[in-house]
Amino acid sequence: MIALSIVAGVxxxxxxxxxxxxxxxxDNRDIVIATILGKKMVGKAELLAPTEKKKGDFGSEFPQFSxxxxxxxxxxxxxxxxxxxxxxxxxxxxxxxSYIVKK
Numbered sequence: 001m002i003a004l005s006i007v008a009g010v011x012x013x014x015x016x017x018x019x020x021x022x023x024x025x026x027d028n029r030d031i032v033i034a035t036i037l038g039k040k041m042v043g044k045a046e047l048l049a050p051t052e053k054k055k056g057d058f059g060s061e062f063p064q065f066s067x068x069x070x071x072x073x074x075x076x077x078x079x080x081x082x083x084x085x086x087x088x089x090x091x092x093x094x095x096x097x098s099y100i101v102k103k
Contacts, residue, residue: 030089034086034093035086037065037086038084041067042098045069046082046098051071053068053071054068054069065086065088066086067084067085069082069083069084071083080099080100080102081099082100083096084096
């Protein structure tokens, strides 16, 4: 009877640990996807040299993710700071900062 209780305790502990680890894997997957999507948007924005704040989403491929881009002037007239945020879930976000040259 005692052995059965010990085995049950071990099984519950292993299942709880597995559930926790799967949650961490899901969080890391979302962070990696958001980072890749953000870098992709930064690359596009650097080519297009935007002049204003913009928002959008990633379409049907990644419906849970959206993005926000903000441009700020710097102390140099020909340089702007671009902040790209990729948002998902409840308050989750990845931010990427980049500098672009105004043409």
